[in-house]
Amino acid sequence: MDSRFLGIPELAEAPAAAVVVDVMRAFTVAAWAFARGAEKIVLAESLDEALELKARHPEWVALKDGPPAAGFDAVNSPALLRSADLVGRTVVQKTTAGTVGALAVKEAPLVLCAGFVVAGATARLLRERGCDSVTFVVTGEEGRAEEDLACAQYIAGRAAGAGTDAAGFLRRAAGSRAAAELAEGVRQGSHPDDVALCLELDRFPFAMVAAPEDSYMVLRPYDVPVPVGDAPH
Numbered sequence: 001m002d003s004r005f006l007g008i009p010e011l012a013e014a015p016a017a018a019v020v021v022d023v024m025r026a027f028t029v030a031a032w033a034f035a036r037g038a039e040k041i042v043l044a045e046s047l048d049e050a051l052e053l054k055a056r057h058p059e060w061v062a063l064k065d066g067p068p069a070a071g072f073d074a075v076n077s078p079a080l081l082r083s084a085d086l087v088g089r090t091v092v093q094k095t096t097a098g099t100v101g102a103l104a105v106k107e108a109p110l111v112l113c114a115g116f117v118v119a120g121a122t123a124r125l126l127r128e129r130g131c132d133s134v135t136f137v138v139t140g141e142e143g144r145a146e147e148d149l150a151c152a153q154y155i156a157g158r159a160a161g162a163g164t165d166a167a168g169f170l171r172r173a174a175g176s177r178a179a180a181e182l183a184e185g186v187r188q189g190s191h192p193d194d195v196a197l198c199l200e201l202d203r204f205p206f207a208m209v210a211a212p213e214d215s216y217m218v219l220r221p222y223d224v225p226v227p228v229g230d231a232p233h
Contacts, residue, residue, distance in 0.1 A: 003156040007143015014107035015135035023147040024178040026098025034221040037087030041219040044094040067188040075189030078197040101139035111210040117203040121224040123158035147173035
């Protein structure tokens with residue numbers, strides 16, 4: 001499998017397959033939303049669009065980066081979302097990196113959104129679809145976020161069938177600037193458990209597929225059974 005690792009500014013054309021990685025925290029949060037029962041996540045282009053969708057659909061759950069804000073129900077924190085009852089709900093998500101990255105590749109035939117919590121399932125789906133060429137979108141820090149690059153490289157290795165040891169990749173993510181800022185409370189709208197939750201390898205058995213629906217990019221969970229012998233290394 002031919003893998004490319006690009007930041008959002010480097011995306012010049014729609015790839016054949018894209019894996020958009022945001023470990024801390026957009027797609028860890030998205031995975032937790034699905035685990036708590038959410039049906040789908042609408043990826044908003046802007047805060048105004050998120051608020052407009054919330055106004056049109058008051059029963060939807062709107063979340064964003066940063067501190068709590070009027071009109072939004074939640075913040076982009078897995079620890080603060082993990083006890084929410086989202087069964088059957090639609091979530092509207094707007095973040096500074098993850099949702100931007102997914103929308104940047106919306107023309108791609110296959111768009112997966114990922115973090116360590118769904119790494120194994122994401123790799124299995126890439127193999128299942130027979131993807132020969134995959135572009136990994138490293139969303140944080142204009143493509144330089146160590147936690148996103150480490151996760152992308154780990155998924156690429158597993159998708160290629162390599163005996164990939166997770167420990168080194170998780171260490172890189174744990175030592176990233178994003179992890180330090182979350183641990184130190186620099187980022188608003190966070191919880192002390194966020195970093196640990198973002199580094200839970202294969203916490204969930206599903207991948208997350210984004211596709212256009214009614215002019216919006218919509219993320220849904222996609223179950224990928226674990227074959228015998230595909231445990232994380």
